[in-house]
Amino acid sequence: MSVLSQKIIDLFGGRKEERSQLSEKFWANLKHGEVVLEARGITKKFPGGVVANDHIDLEIRAGEIHAILGENGAGKTTLMNILYGLLKPDEGEIYIRGKKVEFKSPLDAINLGIGMVHQHRKLIPAHTALENIILGHPKAGKIVDIEAAKKEVQELCDKYGFKIDLDAKVWQLSAGEQQSVEIVKALYRGAKLLILDEPTSVLTPIETERFLKSLRSMAGTEIAVIPFITHKLPEVLSVSDRVTILRKGKVVKRLETRKATMEALAKYMVGREVLFRVKKPKVKKGKEILRVENLSAISDRGFLALKGVTFSIREGEIFGIAGVSGNGQQELAEVLAGVRKASGGKVMFEGKDITHASPLERLKMGIGYIPSERVRVGSIPQFSLMENIALSLYFDREFSKWGLLDYKRIREHAEKVISEFEVMAPGIYTRAAHLSGGNLQRLILARTIPRTKKLLIANLPTQGLDVGATEFVRNKLLDCKKEGMGILLISEDLDEVLQVSDTIAPIYEGKFVDIIPAEKARKEIVGAMMTGARAK
Amino acid sequence: MWPFIARCLEVATIFLLAGIGELLDQRSGVLNVGIEGLMLFGAASGFITALRTGSLLVGFIVGAALGAVFGFLHGLFSITLKVDQVVSAMGIWIFAMGFVTFWMDKYSGPLRIPSPRIGGLLSPMFFFAVVLVLVVWFILSKTHIGLKIRSVGEDPSVAEATGINVVKIRYLCVIIGGLLGGLAGAFMCITYLGLWSHIPTQGMGWIALALVLFSMWRPPILLAGALIFGVIWQFGIAPETLIPGFGLPLGVCRMFPFIATIIVLAVISTPRFRRKWGLAKPAALGQPYIKE
Numbered sequence: 001m002s003v004l005s006q007k008i009i010d011l012f013g014g015r016k017e018e019r020s021q022l023s024e025k026f027w028a029n030l031k032h033g034e035v036v037l038e039a040r041g042i043t044k045k046f047p048g049g050v051v052a053n054d055h056i057d058l059e060i061r062a063g064e065i066h067a068i069l070g071e072n073g074a075g076k077t078t079l080m081n082i083l084y085g086l087l088k089p090d091e092g093e094i095y096i097r098g099k100k101v102e103f104k105s106p107l108d109a110i111n112l113g114i115g116m117v118h119q120h121r122k123l124i125p126a127h128t129a130l131e132n133i134i135l136g137h138p139k140a141g142k143i144v145d146i147e148a149a150k151k152e153v154q155e156l157c158d159k160y161g162f163k164i165d166l167d168a169k170v171w172q173l174s175a176g177e178q179q180s181v182e183i184v185k186a187l188y189r190g191a192k193l194l195i196l197d198e199p200t201s202v203l204t205p206i207e208t209e210r211f212l213k214s215l216r217s218m219a220g221t222e223i224a225v226i227p228f229i230t231h232k233l234p235e236v237l238s239v240s241d242r243v244t245i246l247r248k249g250k251v252v253k254r255l256e257t258r259k260a261t262m263e264a265l266a267k268y269m270v271g272r273e274v275l276f277r278v279k280k281p282k283v284k285k286g287k288e289i290l291r292v293e294n295l296s297a298i299s300d301r302g303f304l305a306l307k308g309v310t311f312s313i314r315e316g317e318i319f320g321i322a323g324v325s326g327n328g329q330q331e332l333a334e335v336l337a338g339v340r341k342a343s344g345g346k347v348m349f350e351g352k353d354i355t356h357a358s359p360l361e362r363l364k365m366g367i368g369y370i371p372s373e374r375v376r377v378g379s380i381p382q383f384s385l386m387e388n389i390a391l392s393l394y395f396d397r398e399f400s401k402w403g404l405l406d407y408k409r410i411r412e413h414a415e416k417v418i419s420e421f422e423v424m425a426p427g428i429y430t431r432a433a434h435l436s437g438g439n440l441q442r443l444i445l446a447r448t449i450p451r452t453k454k455l456l457i458a459n460l461p462t463q464g465l466d467v468g469a470t471e472f473v474r475n476k477l478l479d480c481k482k483e484g485m486g487i488l489l490i491s492e493d494l495d496e497v498l499q500v501s502d503t504i505a506p507i508y509e510g511k512f513v514d515i516i517p518a519e520k521a522r523k524e525i526v527g528a529m530m531t532g533a534r535a536k
Numbered sequence: 537m538w539p540f541i542a543r544c545l546e547v548a549t550i551f552l553l554a555g556i557g558e559l560l561d562q563r564s565g566v567l568n569v570g571i572e573g574l575m576l577f578g579a580a581s582g583f584i585t586a587l588r589t590g591s592l593l594v595g596f597i598v599g600a601a602l603g604a605v606f607g608f609l610h611g612l613f614s615i616t617l618k619v620d621q622v623v624s625a626m627g628i629w630i631f632a633m634g635f636v637t638f639w640m641d642k643y644s645g646p647l648r649i650p651s652p653r654i655g656g657l658l659s660p661m662f663f664f665a666v667v668l669v670l671v672v673w674f675i676l677s678k679t680h681i682g683l684k685i686r687s688v689g690e691d692p693s694v695a696e697a698t699g700i701n702v703v704k705i706r707y708l709c710v711i712i713g714g715l716l717g718g719l720a721g722a723f724m725c726i727t728y729l730g731l732w733s734h735i736p737t738q739g740m741g742w743i744a745l746a747l748v749l750f751s752m753w754r755p756p757i758l759l760a761g762a763l764i765f766g767v768i769w770q771f772g773i774a775p776e777t778l779i780p781g782f783g784l785p786l787g788v789c790r791m792f793p794f795i796a797t798i799i800v801l802a803v804i805s806t807p808r809f810r811r812k813w814g815l816a817k818p819a820a821l822g823q824p825y826i827k828e
Contacts, residue, residue, distance in 0.1 A: 086697075107699030122697045124690040126819065127683075134680075135687050136698035143679050185698075302811050 026097070027113055027192050030222045032063040034097075037083070037193055037224070042092035044078050052078035053089070054249040060193065062222045065215060065239055067257070069229050069269050070246035071466040072436055076228045079246070080195055084116045085109035096193075115186025119197040119464075121178050125171035129164050133185045156187055161214045174324060176207035183214070187223075194218065196227040200235045201464070202492060204324050205527035212239050233262055245269055270468050280500065280518075281482050286315030289486040290336075290455055295345035296510075297331040305331045307510035308345060313455070313486040318477065320489045320501025321512075323530055325460075328510035329490045330372065333459040336488065337369035338362045349455070360395060368452030370444055372460040372490075374437065378444045381433035385425055386414040388432050389447045421446035422472070438469030445476055456480055459490045474500055494527055508532040540770065540777045542657035543728075548766030550724045552665040554744035555751070555758050556672050557716025561607075563676060563753055564709035565689035565820040568610055570625030572741025573632030574714050575721030578603040580640045582722025583647065583732050592651060592726055599722025600715045606632075607714015611707045618824040629741075637734065644732050651727040659727050666759065668716075673755035685709060689818030692825040702825050717741070739794065743769075746797050750804055752816040769793045 030036070037060040044053040052075045060066050070076040081087040083094070085103030094101050096112055103109045106116075123132050134149050150166055157164055162180040170178060179199065186194055200208050215225055216239055227240070237243070237257055245253040245268045253268045290313040299305035306328040313319045323329050334340035336347060338359035347355045349365060357365075371377040379388050390410050393399040399409050414428045423442045425435060435443060441461065449456065458477060462470040477500060480487055491497050497504055504521045505512045506529035513529040554571050561568050568574075582599025586592050606628055613624035653659050676682040684705055687695040692702040725736055743765060751758035772792035775782035782789075804813055 105699070106697055110699050116697070118697070122691075122694045124687055124694055124819075126690055126815065127686065131683055135683055136695070136700050144683065301815075 027190070030062050030192065032222055034062045036060055036062045036097055038095040038098075039079075039083070040093050040095070042079065042082060042089045042094075044075075044082060044087065044089050051249050053082070053092075055092070056246070056249075056251055058244060058251075060224045060226060062192070062224055063219050064241045065219050065225045065227070067227050067229055067237060067240040067243045068246065069233070069243060069265060071269055071468060072438055073248075073466075074246040074269070075249040076246055077197075078249075080116070080197060080228055083109070083195060084114060110189055110191075113190055113192040114195065115183075115189060115191025115193065116195040117179065117182040117186060117197060117199065119201065121170075121182065123170045123178055123181060126169065128167055128169055129173065129177075129181045130166040132170055132181055133166075133188050135185075137189055153184060153188060156184055160184075160187070160217050161210070163210075174207075174326070175202040176204065176211065176324075179203070179211070180214075187218075192223055194223060194225045196225065198229060198464075199227050202325065204530050205494060205523070206531055208235050215239055233265060237262070237265070247271060266467055279478075280502075281478055283316040283481055283484070285317050285502075286484060288312050288314050289350060290488075291346075291348040292336075293346040293348070295332070295335060295347060296343050297328075297335045297340055298343050299328075299331055304343070305510050306335070309505075309507075309510075309512050311505060311512065311515060313488060315454075315484045315486055316481055317503060318481055318487045318489055318501045320491065320497035320504045320518075321507050322491060322494050322497040322504060322526060323507035325492055327507050329507050330459065331510075332507075333369070333372070333457055333488070333490055336457050337367070337371070363392065363451070364395070366453030366455065368448040368456045370448055370456070370458040370461050372463065374440050374444060379432045379440060382431060384429045384431055385418060385423065385435075385443060386411060386428040388443060389414045389417065389428075392447050392451050417446040417450050418443070420450075421476075438465050438472075441465060441469060441473060445473065449476060449480060452480070452485065454485060456485050456487045457490075458487065460492065461489070462491070462493065462496060470496075494523065494530065498523060498526065506530045537778075538657060540774070542653075543774070543777075544766040544770040545662045545763075546659055546728045546766075547769045548762045549659065549662045549665045550720050550728060550740055551744050551747055551762035551765055552669060552759065553661075553716050553720035553723060554741060555747045555762055556665070556669050556755060557607075557713035557720070558745060558748045559751065559753055559755060559758055560672055560676075560685070560709050560716075561713030562748060562821055563689045563818055564685045564706050565692060565818055565823065565825070566611070566614060566706050566710050566713075567621045567822045568607070568625045568710065568713055568717075569622055569745060570606075570610065570627075570629035570632070570741075571713075571717045571720075571744055572737055572739065573625075573629035574603045574606050574717030575724065575737045575741045576632040576636045576735070577606055578718030578721030579725035579736055580636045580721075580732075582718075583725045584640065584643060586649060586726050587643065587647060590649060592649060595726050596719060596722050599726075600719040603718015603721065604711050604715035607711045607717065608707070610714065611710040614824060615703055615706050615710070618826055621822050621824065633735065640732055641734055644734065646731040647726060649726075649730075651730070659723075661723055661727065669755045669759050676755070686818070689820055692820055693827075696825075696827070706825070720744070740769075743793060743797055746801060750800050752813055753818065754816075765793060765796065768796050 039056060039058040042053050042056040045051050056079060068076060078087060082089050085106045085108050101112060130150055130153060133153050134144065153166060162184055164177055164180050164184065170181065173181065183194065200211065203211055212235060219225055240257045243255055243257050243260060243265065244251055245265065247269060293310050294308045295306060296304060296308050297306040309332065311319065321329050331340060335342045338357055342355055346353060354362065375381060390405065393410055393413065394405060399406050411428065418428060421442045423446055424439050432440060432443065462473050465473065474496065477487055477489065489497065489501060498521060502518050503515060504518055504526060505515045506526050508530060509532065554575060558568060558571050578599035581602040582595040585598040586595030610624055610628055613619040614621040651659055676686060684695065684700050688700065688702050688705045696702050721737065724740065725732060729736055747758060747761045747765060750761055771778055772789045775789050803809060
C-alpha cells in the first residue's frame with residue numbers, strides 16, 4: 001500500500017519540469033568536431049541473465065555522422081534506449097559536453113538535445129504532420145497558434161531540405177515523408193544529437209538520396225547524427241564518417257568509414273563471411289501455374305487500392321513485385337491468399353478459377369502464404385512453436401482423425417521442420433512470443449514451405465530482419481524455386497527483388513508500371529518506376 | 537408546450553454533463569462504461585446533502601466530488617493497476633447499484649427544495665452544460681493540453697516518447713470525467729426529479745455512453761445527440777404533455793429512449809458508418825498503457 005500511495009503522491013505532488021530555455025543555453029557555442037556525447041562502460045543486464053550491453057564505450061562528435069552497426073540482438077536497441085532515457089544502464093556513465101547526465105525519462109534526454117527517430121514510427125496517424133511535430137513542445141504554449149508554429153516548422157524544413165505537407169494527416173503520408181516528420185519533430189525540439197533507428201529501410205531509392213542529402217546538411221550545422229543499422233549498409237555508410245560495430249553486446253570494432261569495405265563490416269557484424277549476392281540458380285521454367293487477370297481490390301480504408309493487375313507465374317519462376325508499401329501490394333497478396341475479397345478480375349490457378357476459393361481450399365491446393373505481419377497475422381504469440389506449426393496441419397488426414405489431433409505425428413513433424421529451418425529456441429513447447437524477428441520468420445517459413453507444393457506468396461519476407469536471417473530467407477526462396485514452385489515475392493527492398501527474381505514488376509498506386517525480365521532490369525530505372533515514373 | 541421543452545432541455549443537460557465528461561475520458565484512451573454508477577453516487581450524495589443542509593449548491597458540489605472520487609478510483613484500477621477498463625468500470629457500477637440502494641432507499645421521497653429556474657421553467661445548469669461542451673471542444677481542438685490528451689488517447693507510447701506524462705493526463709481526464717458524471721447525477725436527482733426513488737438514473741448513464749460513441753468523440757455532435765435524446769426521453773416519460781390523450785401505456789413509452797438507442801447503435805455498426813467511426817475512434821481507447 002505504501003508503494004501505491006507513493007505513486008499517487010508522485011503523480012500529483014511531482015516536480016514541475018523547467019525546460020524551455022535549458023537546451024539552448026546548454027548548447028551555446030558548439031564547435032565542429034567537439035566531443036558532444038561520451039558513454040563509458042555502459043552495461044545492461046536483463047532478467048534471465050542476458051547481457052545486452054557489456055561495457056560499451058562510445059564517443060560522438062559534433063557534426064559527424066557516426067553509424068552504429070550490429071545484427072538484431074547485438075544490443076543496439078538497448079544502447080539506443082539507454083542514450084534516449086527509455087532504459088537505465090546498470091553500470092556506466094553518460095557525458096554530454098563533458099557534463100555527467102542521468103536520464104530518468106526520455107523527457108530528460110529531449111531537454112538535453114537528444115532526438116530519436118524510431119524505426120517503428122512514433123507518430124499518431126490520425127493527427128496532422130504539424131500536430132505531431134508540435135506535440136509536447138514547450139514552445140507550443142497553452143493555446144496553439146497554428147499559423148506561427150507552421151511558419152517556424154516550415155522554415156526548419158526548408159533549411160534542411162525536407163518536403164512535407166504539414167496539413168496532411170500522417171496516415172496519408174508515405175514512409176519517407178513520415179520519417180521526415182519525425183526528424184523535423186526532433187529538430188524542432190532543438191535536438192543536437194539525432195539517433196536514427198534503421199533510417200533507410202523503408203525508403204525508395206529517390207527518397208534515400210534526398211534523405212542522405214538532408215543528413216549531410218544537418219551534419220554541416222554541427223548536429224551529430226547517429227544512425228543505427230542492421231541491414232541496408234551501403235547507403236548510410238556512404239555518408240557516414242565513422243562506424244562502431246557491436247556484436248553480442250560488445251564493441252568489436254571502431255573505424256573510419258573511408259577505410260572500410262562492405263564485406264569487412266558485415267564480417268565484423270556477423271562474425272563470419274556473408275554473401276551479399278545470393279546465387280540465382282538456373283531453373284527451367286515449367287508450365288504456367290498462376291494467372292491473374294485484371295485483379296482489383298478495395299483496401300481497409302475503403303478506396304480502390306489494387307486497380308487491375310494482370311500477370312502470370314510459371315513453375316520455377318520468382319515473380320518479384322517492387323514497390324513502396326501502400327501501393328496495393330498488401331491487398332494483392334491478401335486477395336491471392338484468399339483473406340481479402342477481390343472487387344474485380346480473376347485468379348486462375350492451374351487453369352481453375354480460384355477467385356472465390358477460401359484460404360483453406362487454397363492451402364489444400366498447395367498455395368503457401370507468408371504474410372507481412374509476422375506477429376499479428378503470421379503467428380499466434382501465445383501458442384507454442386508446435387501449436388503454431390499445427391495451424392497448417394490440423395486439416396490434414398495425416399495429422400488428425402475424426403477431429404482429434406494426432407499429437408505424436410505433429411510433434412515429429414514440428415521437430416523435423418524446426419531443425420530443418422534452424423529456428424533457435426529451447427524446444428517446440430517454447431511460446432512463439434519469445435522468438436526474435438528472425439527466428440519467428442524462420443518458424444513461419446518452417447510452417448509454410450514444407451506444406452507448400454506449388455505456389456508461395458511471400459509478402460515482405462525479409463523486412464526488419466538482420467543480415468544473417470535475410471540471407472537465410474532469400475536462400476530458402478531460391479530452394480523453393482529449385483523445387484519447381486512458382487513464387488510471388490513482394491518487397492520494398494529493390495536490391496532484393498533484383499537479386500532474387502526472374503521477372504520484376506514495379507508497382508505504383510495499385511498498378512504495375514511495367515513487367516520486366518530480370519536480365520533487362522536496371523536498378524535506376526526500376527527505382528524510378530517505383531515512384532510512378534514511366535520508362536522511356 | 538414550453539414546460540415540455542424546458543423539461544427536455546433539462547434531460548439533455550443530464551446527458552450533456554455525463555457525456556462530455558465521458559468524451560474527455562475516452563479521448564485520453566480510458567473507457568469508463570460505469571458512468572451510470574458515477575451518476576448514482578453523485579445523485580445519492582447530492583440528494584442527501586441537499587436534504588440535510590438545505591443548500592442545493594452544496595448538494596451539487598458534494599455530488600460532483602463523490603463522482604470525482606469514483607472517477608479517480610476507476611483511474612487507480614485501470615491506469616495504475618492496469619486492470620481491464622471494462623471490468624473496473626463495471627465493478628464500480630455494480631457496487632453503486634447495491635450500495636446506493638442500501639444507503640438511500642430509506643430516504644425515498646421528495647426533496648421539497650425548489651431549484652432556481654429561469655422564467656420558472658428552465659434550470660440555468662442547461663446553459664452551464666452547453667458552455668462546458670464548447671469549452672471542452674475548444675480545449676481539445678485548439679490548445680496544447682488538448683493535443684496532448686488526444687495524443688495519449690491515440691498512442692500513449694508515442695506520447696511518452698515526446699515527453700508527455702501519460703499517466704498524469706489520463707488521471708486528469710478520468711477525474712474530470714467522474715466529476716461531471718457525479719454532477720450529472722446530482723443535477724438529475726436534485727433539480728430534474730426533485731426526489732429520491734429506487735435507482736433514479738434509470739439507465740441515463742448508459743444512454744450518455746452510447747451518445748459519446750455515436751458522437752464520434754466530437755463535442756458538437758454530442759450536443760445535438762443529447763438534445764434529440766432529451767426529447768425522446770421526456771416524451772417517453774410524459775407523452776401526454778405533448779400529445780394530450782396519448783394512447784400507449786406508460787411502460788411502452790418508457791422504452792422509447794432505449795429503442796432509439798438500439799436503433800442508433802445498429803446504425804453506427806453499418807459498414808459505411810463503421811469505417812468513419814473506426815477512423816475517428818481514439819486508437820488506444822480501452823487499452824491500459826503498459827510500458828515495455
